[in-house]
Amino acid sequence: MFENLSKRLEGIFNNLGGQGKLTExxxxxxxxxxxxxxxxxxxxxxxxRQFVDRVKEKAIGADVMGSLSPAQQVLSIVNDELxxxxxGEGVNNKLDLNGxxxxxxxxxxxxxxxxxxxxAKLANYLRKQGQRPLMVAADMYRxxxxxxxxxxxxxxxxPVYSEPMGADPVNICVNSLxxxxxxxxxxxxxxxxxxxxxxERMMSEVVTIRERVRPQEILLVADAMxxxxxxxxxxxxxxxxxxxxxxxxKMDGDARGGAALSIRTVTGVPVKFMGVGEKTxxxxxxxxxxxxxxxxxMGDVISLIERAxxxxxxxxxxxxxxxxxxxxxxxxxxxxxxxxxxxMGPLRNVMEMLPGFNKxxxxxxxxxxxxxxxxxxVEAMILSMTKEERRNPDIMNGxxxxxVARGSGTTVQEVNQLLEQFGEMRTMIRQMSSxxxxxxxxxxxxxxxxxxxxxPSMPSLPGGGxxxxxxxxxxxxxxxxxxxxSKSRGGRR
Numbered sequence: 001m002f003e004n005l006s007k008r009l010e011g012i013f014n015n016l017g018g019q020g021k022l023t024e025x026x027x028x029x030x031x032x033x034x035x036x037x038x039x040x041x042x043x044x045x046x047x048x049r050q051f052v053d054r055v056k057e058k059a060i061g062a063d064v065m066g067s068l069s070p071a072q073q074v075l076s077i078v079n080d081e082l083x084x085x086x087x088g089e090g091v092n093n094k095l096d097l098n099g100x101x102x103x104x105x106x107x108x109x110x111x112x113x114x115x116x117x118x119x120a121k122l123a124n125y126l127r128k129q130g131q132r133p134l135m136v137a138a139d140m141y142r143x144x145x146x147x148x149x150x151x152x153x154x155x156x157x158x159p160v161y162s163e164p165m166g167a168d169p170v171n172i173c174v175n176s177l178x179x180x181x182x183x184x185x186x187x188x189x190x191x192x193x194x195x196x197x198x199x200e201r202m203m204s205e206v207v208t209i210r211e212r213v214r215p216q217e218i219l220l221v222a223d224a225m226x227x228x229x230x231x232x233x234x235x236x237x238x239x240x241x242x243x244x245x246x247x248x249x250k251m252d253g254d255a256r257g258g259a260a261l262s263i264r265t266v267t268g269v270p271v272k273f274m275g276v277g278e279k280t281x282x283x284x285x286x287x288x289x290x291x292x293x294x295x296x297x298m299g300d301v302i303s304l305i306e307r308a309x310x311x312x313x314x315x316x317x318x319x320x321x322x323x324x325x326x327x328x329x330x331x332x333x334x335x336x337x338x339x340x341x342x343x344m345g346p347l348r349n350v351m352e353m354l355p356g357f358n359k360x361x362x363x364x365x366x367x368x369x370x371x372x373x374x375x376x377x378v379e380a381m382i383l384s385m386t387k388e389e390r391r392n393p394d395i396m397n398g399x400x401x402x403x404v405a406r407g408s409g410t411t412v413q414e415v416n417q418l419l420e421q422f423g424e425m426r427t428m429i430r431q432m433s434s435x436x437x438x439x440x441x442x443x444x445x446x447x448x449x450x451x452x453x454x455x456p457s458m459p460s461l462p463g464g465g466x467x468x469x470x471x472x473x474x475x476x477x478x479x480x481x482x483x484x485x486s487k488s489r490g491g492r493r
Contacts, residue, residue: 042258
């Protein structure tokens with residue numbers, strides 16, 4: 001979502017870093033660029049001005065101008081102000097689940113903002129926290145809204161309370177509380193009705209529901225891709241029902257993302273969660289400091305670790321590490337590791353959480369590998385091998401490779417690339433485990449916080465960087481054929 005803003009800010013700070021000592025004119029010029037970058041990212045104009053003024057006030061001082069690394073000092077100030085505008089380090093983004101159950105969470109918002117899907121995501125998230133959620137289908141106006149929530153409930157094995165079409169939404173919410181007590185549910189999530197636009201009837205209904213059920217949390221579900229419209233909607237709902245927080249959906253989209261930077265400042269309502277995908281586990285708590293770090297291209301290692309702990313089998317990972325150190329890591333272990341990595345989400349999102357790797361993810365040769373679902377071709381090739389071949393790739397001769405290519409719907413060249421790149425990867429990880437070689441040196445440099453300048457060339461992805469061992473695009477295939485024809489003509493001459 002913040003890719004363009006990140007690139008603009010990165011360019012601005014790179015220019016600052018090229019100067020030995022900053023003058024006031026240097027800072028003013030850089031901050032003008034920062035303000036333009038924020039406005040282009042659809043940040044509220046007033047918020048952008050406030051942000052730049054506050055950074056300028058702190059940046060034009062003796063401490064920065066006399067610093068040995070003034071550009072880093074300015075970057076630090078910008079980071080601190082971004083955190084503050086996003087909600088501050090001490091922001092309470094946790095749900096209020098105190099008191100006797102059932103705890104009531106009421107979701108409000110416009111139609112199409114992802115409210116029903118967010119109800120399922122939130123229920124799934126709370127279940128992982130040890131709660132027993134109940135979802136309530138209180139949207140009687142949108143066709144198939146009740147069926148959608150029931151379908152999500154079946155998918156997650158989470159109960160859904162509903163009543164026949166035509167029932168009063170207020171009574172549905174009230175009756176659901178008795179059902180929750182009977183089923184010993186600890187949290188009730190109310191999926192209320194939305195409209196295409198804010199109207200008096202909708203507001204009257206949500207106000208009545210709030211008065212009858214007295215929810216601990218009233219969360220607005222807002223589409224981050226609607227930009228400043230999301231800020232206006234948040235302000236209107238807050239005035240009507242006193243919001244306790246927000247869920248910003250579609251934060252993984254390609255919109256400019258200015259709403260996330262504006263909402264807290266304009267409305268005073270904290271963002272508590274953000275939707276980062278379509279799946280029911282694609283909901284993350286909102287941490288201002290982590291998001292600010294990602295916007296400035298510094299990654300988000302803490303969130304990456306948390307996601308890894310949630311999705312990766314620690315016992316399997318330990319076994320794989322031990323086999324690597326013993327030199328016994330095979331294609332079966334690689335396939336298991338790859339499947340666990342896929343559970344962490346899109347590879348692009350994972351790489352962008354690593355400091356400095358946002359640049360790598362933006363390289364043209366990485367685009368297709370990260371955007372496409374190319375890992376499935378690697379999986380197909382490995383599964384087309386026998387157990388003996390997976391455990392001992394060195395026995396893969398020409399006839400075996402042809403058979404694997406036919407069985408996986410790939411080419412012999414792609415099978416060759418997979419085996420070659422697997423060998424390089426195994427060598428690389430052995431070096432990192434043993435503490436010897438260039439990759440071990442990179443690991444030490446990275447762990448010391450030195451970033452990845454001077455990074456040695458990485459082994460290309462299987463498939464020549466055109467996708468993890470997978471099919472190349474037609475453009476890539478044509479380019480390779482032209483290159484081969486050119487070589488053959490040169491040989492004939």
